[in-house]
Amino acid sequence: MAAPPPKVIFLDAAGTLFQVRGSVGQIYAQVATTYGIAISAAELDRAFRQSFCTAPAMAVTSAAGEYQWWHALVRDCFKHLLDHCNHPAIGDFLSSPVFNEYFAELFALFATADPWELLPGVISALCQWRSHDIKLGICSNFDRxxxxxxxxxxxxxxxxxxxxxxTLGVAKPDPRIFGHAAAQHGYELPNPQLWHIGDHYGEDYQGATAAGMTGLWLSPGQTLDQVYAAAIQGLSPATPPD
Incomplete structure (x- = not known):
């Protein structure tokens, strides 16, 4: 069945509008070399995925809390390498003030455009929707x-x-973050004319749907305009991940 035409389209941020240029591991490794630590990007990618997947939701309400959350995650990445790979120098790195300097540089870097790139079709989709008087919002588990x-x-x-x-202290898929996003535009949930599109099946599609929005999943390789067209035409959504 076709989705009702949207009054507002909310979008996730990282992975939906933009993505890391190259990989997280490449960026972590590149910055680490300036501090005398040589680790392969592939090893850091694996460590980051493990640490990120097991980290608690970033449900904090202060800039200091965000900084501490990411500090703990990056530290856990390097601790994983110390425990499971042959990198004895990491122990000294983690216990020295140099690690805090490294993290501060890394944290600041990800607030700039340098490590990111827009996903294909993002600008054209946003411009098209705005030309049809559709309001646009972001609903993301990103930090400040x-x-x-x-x-x-x-x-x-x-x-x-x-x-x-x-800024809310709750993260997707908690329905409260979707409710807050809706309230920013003067709406309450449920309301199927409020759409949310994101690349995370659980947090974005299932979370938005459970909260009372029309949740749409941006599957790998899809563009935003393809997701929009499929929803308007009532086409079957992409198959969810296992």
């Missing part, structure tokens, strides 16, 4: 760095609202 990052990527003018978990 999203605001300067949107500026750096020239995305800020496209959006009427930005809702992030870092």
């Amino acid at each position: 760095r999203l605001h300067p990052l949107l500026d750096a990527l020239n995305l800020t003018p496209h959006f009427d609202s930005v809702t992030i978990s870092g």
Whole structure:
């Protein structure tokens, strides 16, 4: 069945609008070399995936809390390498003030456009929707760095609202973050004319649907306009991950 035409389209941020240029491991490794630590990007990618998947939701309400959350995650990445790989120098790195300097540089870097790239078709989709008087918002589990990052990527003018978990203390798929996003536009949930599109099946599609929005999953390889067209035409959604 075709989805009702949207009054507002909310979008996830990382993985939906933009993605890391190269890989997280490549960036972590590149910055680490300036501090005398040589680790392969592949090893850091594996460590990051494990640490990120097991980390608690970033349901914090302060900039300091966000900083500490990411500090703990990056530290856990290197601790994993110390425990499971042959990198004895990491022990000294983690116990020295140099690690804090490394993390501070890394944290600041991800608030800039340098490590990111827009996904294909993003700008054309946003412009098309705005030309049809559809309001646009972001609903993301990103932290406060999203605001300067949107500026750096020239995305800020496209959006009427930005809702992030870092200022609310709740993260997707918690229905409260979707309710807050809706309230930014004067709506309450449930309301199927409020759409949410994101690349995470559980947090975005299932979370938004359970909260009372029309949840749409941006599957790997899809563009935003393809997801929109399929929903309007009532085509079967992409098969969810196992």
